Amino acid sequence: MGGFLALTILGLVTGAGYAVAAGGLVLTYSTSRVFNVAHGAIGMVMAFLYWELSVNQGLPVWLTLLLVVGVVAPVLGAVVERIMMRQLADAPVGATLVVTVGLLVMLIGVAQAIWPSTARTVPPFFAGSDLKLGGAVVSVHDLITIAAAIVAAAALYGLLTFTRVGIAMRAAVDNRGLLALYGARTSMLSAMSWGIGAALAALAGILLTPVVGLSYHDLTLLVMSAYAAAVAGRLLSLPWTFVGALLLGLSQSYAVGYLPTTGALSGLRAAIPALFLFAALLLAPQAQLRVGQIRGIRGVPVPGLLRALGFGALAIGAAAVAAYALPGTTSDRLSLGFIYGIVMLSLVPLTGYGGYVSLAQLTFVGVGAITVARLGTASPLALLAAAGAAALVGALVALPALRLQGLYLALSTLAFGLLMDKLVFQASFAFGFNGSLAVPRILGLDAQSHYLILTAVAFVGVGLGVLALRRSRYGRYLIAMRDSPAGCATLGLNLRWTRVRIFALSAGIAGFAGGLFGGLRQTVAATDFQLFNSLPLLLLAVVAGVTSVTGSLLGGMLLMLLPVLASEVPAVGGLAFLVIGVASVGLGRDPNGLASRLFALGRWRPPSSFPSVRLGRASRGEAAS
Amino acid sequence: MTRAYVDDKRPLLEVGDVTVRFGGVTAVREATLEVHEGEVTGLIGPNGAGKTTLFNVICGLQRPTAGTVWFADGDITGKATHERARLGIARTFQRLEAFGSLSVWENVLVAAEIRGHKRPADVARHLIEVVGLEAYAQAPADTVPTGIARLLELARALALHPRLLLLDEPSSGLSAAETESFGELLRDIVAEGRAVLIVEHDMDLIMRVCDRIHVLDFGRVIATGTPAEIRADENVQRAYLGRSEEPGSDFDEPPAADLGEPLPDDFGGAWINPAHGEETRRDEA
Numbered sequence A: 001m002g003g004f005l006a007l008t009i010l011g012l013v014t015g016a017g018y019a020v021a022a023g024g025l026v027l028t029y030s031t032s033r034v035f036n037v038a039h040g041a042i043g044m045v046m047a048f049l050y051w052e053l054s055v056n057q058g059l060p061v062w063l064t065l066l067l068v069v070g071v072v073a074p075v076l077g078a079v080v081e082r083i084m085m086r087q088l089a090d091a092p093v094g095a096t097l098v099v100t101v102g103l104l105v106m107l108i109g110v111a112q113a114i115w116p117s118t119a120r121t122v123p124p125f126f127a128g129s130d131l132k133l134g135g136a137v138v139s140v141h142d143l144i145t146i147a148a149a150i151v152a153a154a155a156l157y158g159l160l161t162f163t164r165v166g167i168a169m170r171a172a173v174d175n176r177g178l179l180a181l182y183g184a185r186t187s188m189l190s191a192m193s194w195g196i197g198a199a200l201a202a203l204a205g206i207l208l209t210p211v212v213g214l215s216y217h218d219l220t221l222l223v224m225s226a227y228a229a230a231v232a233g234r235l236l237s238l239p240w241t242f243v244g245a246l247l248l249g250l251s252q253s254y255a256v257g258y259l260p261t262t263g264a265l266s267g268l269r270a271a272i273p274a275l276f277l278f279a280a281l282l283l284a285p286q287a288q289l290r291v292g293q294i295r296g297i298r299g300v301p302v303p304g305l306l307r308a309l310g311f312g313a314l315a316i317g318a319a320a321v322a323a324y325a326l327p328g329t330t331s332d333r334l335s336l337g338f339i340y341g342i343v344m345l346s347l348v349p350l351t352g353y354g355g356y357v358s359l360a361q362l363t364f365v366g367v368g369a370i371t372v373a374r375l376g377t378a379s380p381l382a383l384l385a386a387a388g389a390a391a392l393v394g395a396l397v398a399l400p401a402l403r404l405q406g407l408y409l410a411l412s413t414l415a416f417g418l419l420m421d422k423l424v425f426q427a428s429f430a431f432g433f434n435g436s437l438a439v440p441r442i443l444g445l446d447a448q449s450h451y452l453i454l455t456a457v458a459f460v461g462v463g464l465g466v467l468a469l470r471r472s473r474y475g476r477y478l479i480a481m482r483d484s485p486a487g488c489a490t491l492g493l494n495l496r497w498t499r500v501r502i503f504a505l506s507a508g509i510a511g512f513a514g515g516l517f518g519g520l521r522q523t524v525a526a527t528d529f530q531l532f533n534s535l536p537l538l539l540l541a542v543v544a545g546v547t548s549v550t551g552s553l554l555g556g557m558l559l560m561l562l563p564v565l566a567s568e569v570p571a572v573g574g575l576a577f578l579v580i581g582v583a584s585v586g587l588g589r590d591p592n593g594l595a596s597r598l599f600a601l602g603r604w605r606p607p608s609s610f611p612s613v614r615l616g617r618a619s620r621g622e623a624a625s
Numbered sequence B: 001m002t003r004a005y006v007d008d009k010r011p012l013l014e015v016g017d018v019t020v021r022f023g024g025v026t027a028v029r030e031a032t033l034e035v036h037e038g039e040v041t042g043l044i045g046p047n048g049a050g051k052t053t054l055f056n057v058i059c060g061l062q063r064p065t066a067g068t069v070w071f072a073d074g075d076i077t078g079k080a081t082h083e084r085a086r087l088g089i090a091r092t093f094q095r096l097e098a099f100g101s102l103s104v105w106e107n108v109l110v111a112a113e114i115r116g117h118k119r120p121a122d123v124a125r126h127l128i129e130v131v132g133l134e135a136y137a138q139a140p141a142d143t144v145p146t147g148i149a150r151l152l153e154l155a156r157a158l159a160l161h162p163r164l165l166l167l168d169e170p171s172s173g174l175s176a177a178e179t180e181s182f183g184e185l186l187r188d189i190v191a192e193g194r195a196v197l198i199v200e201h202d203m204d205l206i207m208r209v210c211d212r213i214h215v216l217d218f219g220r221v222i223a224t225g226t227p228a229e230i231r232a233d234e235n236v237q238r239a240y241l242g243r244s245e246e247p248g249s250d251f252d253e254p255p256a257a258d259l260g261e262p263l264p265d266d267f268g269g270a271w272i273n274p275a276h277g278e279e280t281r282r283d284e285a
Helices: A002-032 A039-058 A060-087 A094-112 A140-160 A164-174 A178-180 A186-212 A218-219 A220-233 A238-258 A264-283 A307-324 A326-354 A363-376 A380-398 A406-422 A448-469 A473-485 A484-492 A493-523 A531-544 A549-568 A576-587 A593-600 B053-057 B081-087 B104-115 B120-133 B147-159 B174-190 B202-209 B227-232 B236-241 B274-284
Strands: A131-133 A135-137 A436-438 A523-525 B013-022 B027-033 B040-044 B064-069 B087-089 B164-168 B196-200 B212-216 B220-225
Touching: A002 A039, A002 A060, A002 A094, A002 A164, A002 A186, A002 A238, A002 B104, A039 A060, A039 A094, A039 A186, A039 A218, A039 A220, A060 A094, A060 A186, A060 B040, A094 A218, A094 A406, A094 A531, A094 A576, A131 A140, A135 A140, A140 A164, A140 A186, A140 A238, A140 A380, A140 B220, A164 A178, A164 A186, A178 A436, A186 A218, A186 A220, A186 B212, A218 A220, A220 A238, A220 A406, A238 A264, A264 A406, A264 B120, A307 A326, A307 A448, A307 B104, A326 A448, A326 A493, A326 A531, A363 A406, A363 A436, A363 A523, A363 A531, A380 A493, A406 A531, A448 A473, A448 A493, A448 A549, A473 A493, A473 B104, A484 A493, A484 B081, A484 B087, A523 A549, A523 B013, A531 A576, A549 A576, A549 A593, A549 B081, A576 B040, A576 B174, B013 B104, B013 B236, B027 B040, B027 B053, B027 B064, B027 B196, B040 B053, B040 B174, B040 B202, B053 B081, B053 B087, B053 B164, B053 B196, B087 B147, B104 B120, B120 B147, B147 B164, B164 B274, B174 B196, B174 B202, B174 B212, B202 B227, B212 B227, B220 B227, B220 B236, B227 B236
Parallel strands: B027 B220, B040 B196, B040 B212, B087 B164, B164 B196
Antiparallel strands: A131 A135, A436 A523, B013 B027, B013 B064, B212 B220
16 A cells, blocks of 8 residues: 555645746747647756756755746747747747747757766755655655645746736737737737746756656657646646646556556556556547637749759759769768658648648658568568558548647647657567568668669659649649638638548658658667657758758758767757758748749749738737647 | 528528627627528628627637528538538638738639649639639739738639638728729629628628628628618618717728727737627737
8 A cells, every 4th residue: 555655645746847837838828829849848958957957066055945936937038039039929820830940959959068968966955854755755855845835836827827928928828919008018028928937847847857857858758748747638628737737647647557567568657658648638529620710831842744844854963873873881871861851752742732740751751661671572562561551651640630720730740759769669579679670672672772773773763753743733722721820721621631641651751751751771670760850850841941852851961960060060060950940030031942943943032931911800810728 | 782681592501500709708698690692791890899709600610609501401510610611611810810921813723722722733723713803813912902912812812712701890901992993803703603701890791792791790690681671771870870970981990099099919909898899808818
């Protein structure tokens, strides 16, 4: 019984930490309608800062807490709001996701640059002074965590319900312009809510560090737990969010206590927020279609068939010359660039045309690689099987979020990536626990030069396919659906079915790339397809241009070059995450990316893209939808 | 112009006792109305009366709290929006829903393609001509004036070859001459045996083209009849027409004089009216 009590207490403590984080998330979302994917990353950086000041520099705990939670975090939140978020007020949900993911990657880059990877521990508050409760030991730190959650809950509730500022914050969401008309300083309000949100993220990060460990990724993934809790509160209700956080903490704690701690299931603890999230999504109400604006994003021009064929032949020719003129290692690198390019092509219909964001595209690549490895054949049919398997998985991911839209769909891909990372990829039918798989060279092309030509041909083939899709009626449906889901529904388009198909298609292309990737590497492991590597991939795709084939090739080559740079120029390469983060925060609003600037070189003036002219009674930005 | 109402067959659309509640606000209260084939039916009422909400209920974007919707002798209350579109219900939006990234021409083409016409391009080309948008065909839809975007939405809805066409304030943004020819177009549409249900603030247009009018006030249908009957109805005069100095004026006109200065563009159309305010908020959430 003592074990149960101890687990319950641990669960409550973890849940309380989640509640603090989730409270901040709900506050910023409900006051600015921007879902901050980097919420956990802010907590992570602040936890590192706390370590730096209190452990490394020896400042007293109370002073460090005051400095970090009371000063640095709120200032950081307000600065982020001022520099990045304000311009996102009317942006589509895809753009807000890309920019906040960019912030996340940037913060990880900052943390890794300032605090290089090494073992660090943060002692709990009042270490050593434990209390006995029944048969279980409760530390003072635990009690402080629970108390902090209760105080944060009460303070937030009071702020939003009873104070002028809080009521104005909620009003700002409904109609910023109207509120300004009544004399409220709306810019001040959202800066304040982001400041408070960041402070809560910092507090949660510091409180949970003794439980989670001082880790770049695990603390950043705190956003997943907070998000799962927030979905229980439908992203708006604070009381339900707190209930969700406690349930999540408890279920995670019981899972640790009662499930096997070794082997494939040991990842379950980390996967529970993802499972919890899927359950919450299934129970969440169907989103209402939002109406009331004409929204358009000017895409880059779609080349004609002849032009596309010409460029394709050029790319294959260039690859062939490189294959014979350059050393084998360079061939392998270029092959990798083309393969990444295919993965980015998989984002073109999904993100570029459809406006949906997938945060776990590499996971589908992994599914493709596993398929080819398990089939053990070098036949091109294995690539088709890889595409088919990944497409099936993609459809399955889109299903739980079927009734929902944009934001929920994107975040369920995050949950899916985590689930695959921690559970499925570790299973014996996949890579096995910390294992790896041998993959046959596709078509038996052992020469590095031949493989380069194969990947170039594959890229051009998929690229032509994507362009054909854009020219087809299905491409028009995707763009129409992005611009106005309600308009499409009233014309008779089945939105759910269309969404599942586009997810399946995108995942299928990524799986196809996975087969090629496996053949190139010949040995693959779960670490090749980690969720966190999907994020820079998405960001580079958008920065390079996620609406065009050219952008995909550019992005693929850039993604390939980053680790090369890191190994050859360590001083610059270490900042890769930082650079990607900054670039995507700056360019994330324009899905046409760098490629559109390339196209513009031959023309008079740069193409006008976003923000586009809107007519009629324009309403505010993409909401919860 | 107005014809006697003939009740010889079952109406194409029957809305029965529909109630819609948003939290504490009742936007539509036990509303009942009928729309017949071959007729233009008007739905009028002051701002916030629940007209757009009722449209959303009919096309499936809003589930009613209570009540039923019958279309072509079938209960469609539980059907999804796209299923209703396939049964033959098409609509335009008061707050426009054109596909901004596509050209005017592609907007209409997409509709014809979704509908599954054999030669979608021909259907789209014909409709662009019918509504007179040839000059704008290649312009991106998010760059054309509001009036043009409304005509685009009309062409897009017609591309479904609908049995019932729902028009939400189609004439706002049109010039007097354009409104005149728009009225003629409506009569042509119903002459083909289709049904039109129109929400409109332009009383001249309503009185001229409608065969039958339903008046909505605070979510209730307070009167039903021919234009002549509606004009004479005391309830209507008290609840609606009486509120305006000139019966022909546009009720959407903002009370700008009271506020002293022009309102910002992103005001969102939520005039100070409790019922309408809630409705607007819902649309955006």
